[in-house]
Amino acid sequence: MNFSSKLLENAVEEFSKLPGVGKKTALRLVLHLLKNSSAEVHQFSNSLTTLKDNIKYCQKCHNISDNNVCEICLSPKRDSTIICVVEDTRDVMAIENTHQYQGLYHVLNGLISPMDGIGPADLTIESLLERIKSGEIQEIIFALSATMEGDTTIFYLHKKLKDFNIKISTIARGIAFGGEIEYADEITLGRSIATRVPYENTLMK
Numbered sequence: 001m002n003f004s005s006k007l008l009e010n011a012v013e014e015f016s017k018l019p020g021v022g023k024k025t026a027l028r029l030v031l032h033l034l035k036n037s038s039a040e041v042h043q044f045s046n047s048l049t050t051l052k053d054n055i056k057y058c059q060k061c062h063n064i065s066d067n068n069v070c071e072i073c074l075s076p077k078r079d080s081t082i083i084c085v086v087e088d089t090r091d092v093m094a095i096e097n098t099h100q101y102q103g104l105y106h107v108l109n110g111l112i113s114p115m116d117g118i119g120p121a122d123l124t125i126e127s128l129l130e131r132i133k134s135g136e137i138q139e140i141i142f143a144l145s146a147t148m149e150g151d152t153t154i155f156y157l158h159k160k161l162k163d164f165n166i167k168i169s170t171i172a173r174g175i176a177f178g179g180e181i182e183y184a185d186e187i188t189l190g191r192s193i194a195t196r197v198p199y200e201n202t203l204m205k
Protein backbone atom coordinates (compact mmCIF):
# COMPACT_ATOMS: atom_id res chain seq x y z
CA MET A 1 0.00 0.00 0.00
CA ASN A 2 1.40 3.38 -0.99
CA PHE A 3 0.37 6.07 1.43
CA SER A 4 0.35 9.75 0.62
CA SER A 5 0.97 10.51 4.30
CA LYS A 6 3.21 8.97 6.92
CA LEU A 7 0.68 9.95 9.61
CA LEU A 8 -2.04 8.06 7.75
CA GLU A 9 0.23 5.07 7.32
CA ASN A 10 1.06 4.99 11.05
CA ALA A 11 -2.61 5.05 12.04
CA VAL A 12 -3.45 2.29 9.53
CA GLU A 13 -0.52 0.27 10.87
CA GLU A 14 -1.93 0.48 14.43
CA PHE A 15 -5.46 -0.54 13.41
CA SER A 16 -4.22 -3.45 11.34
CA LYS A 17 -2.59 -4.92 14.47
CA LEU A 18 -6.10 -5.68 15.74
CA PRO A 19 -7.36 -9.25 15.27
CA GLY A 20 -9.31 -9.75 12.06
CA VAL A 21 -8.47 -6.31 10.70
CA GLY A 22 -6.55 -6.26 7.41
CA LYS A 23 -4.86 -3.24 5.85
CA LYS A 24 -7.90 -2.35 3.71
CA THR A 25 -10.32 -2.40 6.65
CA ALA A 26 -7.82 -0.48 8.75
CA LEU A 27 -7.63 2.23 6.07
CA ARG A 28 -11.43 2.42 5.88
CA LEU A 29 -11.69 2.83 9.67
CA VAL A 30 -9.00 5.47 9.82
CA LEU A 31 -10.55 7.47 6.95
CA HIS A 32 -13.89 7.22 8.73
CA LEU A 33 -12.37 8.59 11.95
CA LEU A 34 -10.77 11.43 10.01
CA LYS A 35 -14.20 12.58 8.91
CA ASN A 36 -15.26 12.92 12.57
CA SER A 37 -14.76 16.11 14.56
CA SER A 38 -11.62 16.52 16.68
CA ALA A 39 -13.74 16.18 19.80
CA GLU A 40 -15.11 12.83 18.64
CA VAL A 41 -11.67 11.48 17.77
CA HIS A 42 -10.32 12.60 21.14
CA GLN A 43 -13.23 10.90 22.86
CA PHE A 44 -12.45 7.73 20.93
CA SER A 45 -8.77 7.69 21.86
CA ASN A 46 -9.45 8.81 25.44
CA SER A 47 -11.88 5.95 26.00
CA LEU A 48 -9.14 3.48 25.07
CA THR A 49 -6.39 5.00 27.22
CA THR A 50 -8.80 5.46 30.14
CA LEU A 51 -9.88 1.84 29.75
CA LYS A 52 -6.31 0.57 29.78
CA ASP A 53 -5.21 2.81 32.66
CA ASN A 54 -8.17 2.18 34.93
CA ILE A 55 -9.57 -1.26 34.24
CA LYS A 56 -9.42 -3.72 37.09
CA TYR A 57 -9.90 -7.43 37.45
CA CYS A 58 -12.27 -8.55 40.20
CA GLN A 59 -10.21 -9.91 43.10
CA LYS A 60 -12.72 -12.71 43.62
CA CYS A 61 -13.85 -13.89 40.18
CA HIS A 62 -11.25 -12.19 37.90
CA ASN A 63 -13.91 -10.73 35.65
CA ILE A 64 -13.12 -7.36 34.08
CA SER A 65 -14.46 -4.70 36.42
CA ASP A 66 -14.33 -0.99 37.25
CA ASN A 67 -13.77 -1.81 40.92
CA ASN A 68 -11.66 -4.21 42.97
CA VAL A 69 -14.67 -6.47 43.39
CA CYS A 70 -17.16 -6.69 40.52
CA GLU A 71 -20.88 -5.93 40.72
CA ILE A 72 -21.86 -9.59 40.33
CA CYS A 73 -19.70 -10.67 43.29
CA LEU A 74 -21.03 -7.78 45.38
CA SER A 75 -24.71 -8.31 44.55
CA PRO A 76 -26.76 -9.69 47.48
CA LYS A 77 -29.22 -11.10 44.91
CA ARG A 78 -26.71 -13.62 43.59
CA ASP A 79 -26.48 -17.17 44.95
CA SER A 80 -23.00 -17.28 46.44
CA THR A 81 -23.04 -21.08 46.81
CA ILE A 82 -22.69 -21.69 43.05
CA ILE A 83 -19.74 -20.80 40.86
CA CYS A 84 -19.86 -21.02 37.08
CA VAL A 85 -16.34 -21.48 35.67
CA VAL A 86 -15.77 -19.76 32.32
CA GLU A 87 -12.87 -18.99 30.01
CA ASP A 88 -13.15 -15.21 29.79
CA THR A 89 -15.32 -12.17 30.28
CA ARG A 90 -17.15 -12.72 26.95
CA ASP A 91 -18.62 -15.92 28.39
CA VAL A 92 -19.82 -14.08 31.51
CA MET A 93 -21.56 -11.57 29.24
CA ALA A 94 -23.12 -14.33 27.11
CA ILE A 95 -24.46 -16.21 30.17
CA GLU A 96 -25.71 -13.00 31.84
CA ASN A 97 -27.64 -12.26 28.64
CA THR A 98 -29.60 -15.50 29.08
CA HIS A 99 -31.00 -14.30 32.48
CA GLN A 100 -31.02 -17.99 33.50
CA TYR A 101 -28.21 -17.96 36.00
CA GLN A 102 -28.11 -16.31 39.43
CA GLY A 103 -24.87 -17.69 40.86
CA LEU A 104 -21.34 -16.30 40.78
CA TYR A 105 -18.56 -16.78 38.21
CA HIS A 106 -14.92 -17.64 38.07
CA VAL A 107 -13.02 -16.40 35.02
CA LEU A 108 -10.05 -18.63 34.20
CA ASN A 109 -8.50 -16.16 31.74
CA GLY A 110 -7.87 -18.91 29.20
CA LEU A 111 -7.91 -22.68 28.86
CA ILE A 112 -5.20 -25.27 29.33
CA SER A 113 -3.52 -25.70 25.96
CA PRO A 114 -0.20 -27.58 25.88
CA MET A 115 0.10 -26.76 22.15
CA ASP A 116 0.14 -23.04 22.98
CA GLY A 117 2.26 -23.52 26.08
CA ILE A 118 -0.61 -22.60 28.42
CA GLY A 119 -0.57 -24.66 31.59
CA PRO A 120 -2.70 -24.65 34.76
CA ALA A 121 -0.36 -22.14 36.44
CA ASP A 122 -1.17 -19.57 33.73
CA LEU A 123 -4.86 -19.63 34.68
CA THR A 124 -6.67 -18.50 37.84
CA ILE A 125 -7.05 -22.06 39.11
CA GLU A 126 -5.29 -21.53 42.46
CA SER A 127 -7.66 -18.72 43.31
CA LEU A 128 -10.66 -20.92 42.38
CA LEU A 129 -9.39 -23.56 44.81
CA GLU A 130 -9.01 -20.89 47.49
CA ARG A 131 -12.61 -19.82 46.96
CA ILE A 132 -13.79 -23.41 47.33
CA LYS A 133 -11.67 -23.96 50.44
CA SER A 134 -13.42 -21.01 52.04
CA GLY A 135 -16.37 -23.38 52.42
CA GLU A 136 -19.41 -21.55 51.14
CA ILE A 137 -19.43 -23.11 47.66
CA GLN A 138 -21.76 -26.06 47.11
CA GLU A 139 -21.74 -26.39 43.33
CA ILE A 140 -19.35 -25.76 40.46
CA ILE A 141 -20.66 -25.55 36.91
CA PHE A 142 -18.17 -25.82 34.07
CA ALA A 143 -19.29 -23.65 31.16
CA LEU A 144 -16.28 -24.10 28.93
CA SER A 145 -16.16 -24.43 25.16
CA ALA A 146 -16.67 -27.96 23.82
CA THR A 147 -13.17 -28.07 22.37
CA MET A 148 -10.06 -30.10 23.14
CA GLU A 149 -8.77 -27.26 25.34
CA GLY A 150 -12.12 -26.95 27.16
CA ASP A 151 -12.27 -30.69 27.82
CA THR A 152 -8.63 -30.81 28.99
CA THR A 153 -9.29 -27.95 31.40
CA ILE A 154 -12.44 -29.54 32.82
CA PHE A 155 -10.64 -32.86 33.24
CA TYR A 156 -7.79 -31.16 35.13
CA LEU A 157 -10.14 -29.14 37.34
CA HIS A 158 -12.32 -32.13 38.07
CA LYS A 159 -9.29 -34.02 39.41
CA LYS A 160 -8.48 -31.05 41.66
CA LEU A 161 -12.06 -30.64 42.88
CA LYS A 162 -13.29 -34.16 43.35
CA ASP A 163 -12.09 -34.43 46.95
CA PHE A 164 -14.17 -31.43 47.99
CA ASN A 165 -17.72 -32.14 49.01
CA ILE A 166 -19.33 -30.17 46.18
CA LYS A 167 -21.58 -30.91 43.24
CA ILE A 168 -19.74 -30.64 39.92
CA SER A 169 -21.68 -30.25 36.71
CA THR A 170 -21.07 -29.20 33.12
CA ILE A 171 -23.48 -27.33 30.90
CA ALA A 172 -25.50 -29.73 28.78
CA ARG A 173 -24.14 -30.28 25.32
CA GLY A 174 -26.73 -28.23 23.52
CA ILE A 175 -23.49 -26.56 22.57
CA ALA A 176 -22.14 -28.29 19.46
CA PHE A 177 -18.80 -30.04 19.74
CA GLY A 178 -16.14 -27.52 18.85
CA GLY A 179 -18.66 -24.84 19.77
CA GLU A 180 -17.53 -21.67 21.48
CA ILE A 181 -19.71 -20.46 24.35
CA GLU A 182 -19.79 -16.85 23.22
CA TYR A 183 -21.28 -17.75 19.84
CA ALA A 184 -24.11 -19.90 21.21
CA ASP A 185 -27.53 -18.32 20.92
CA GLU A 186 -29.15 -17.21 24.18
CA ILE A 187 -31.88 -19.85 24.24
CA THR A 188 -29.45 -22.72 23.64
CA LEU A 189 -27.01 -21.38 26.20
CA GLY A 190 -29.72 -20.65 28.77
CA ARG A 191 -31.18 -24.12 28.37
CA SER A 192 -27.79 -25.80 28.61
CA ILE A 193 -27.21 -24.16 31.99
CA ALA A 194 -30.69 -25.09 33.24
CA THR A 195 -30.21 -28.72 32.15
CA ARG A 196 -26.60 -29.02 33.31
CA VAL A 197 -25.45 -32.55 34.05
CA PRO A 198 -23.14 -34.02 36.71
CA TYR A 199 -19.65 -34.04 35.22
CA GLU A 200 -19.16 -37.71 36.16
CA ASN A 201 -21.94 -38.65 33.74
CA THR A 202 -20.11 -37.09 30.81
CA LEU A 203 -16.94 -39.14 31.25
CA MET A 204 -16.55 -42.12 28.92
CA LYS A 205 -16.90 -45.27 30.94
Ligand SMILES: [Zn+2]
Nearest residue numbers: 058061070073
Ligand atom coordinates in the same frame (compact mmCIF):
# COMPACT_ATOMS: atom_id res chain seq x y z
ZN1 LIG B 1 -16.31 -10.71 40.69
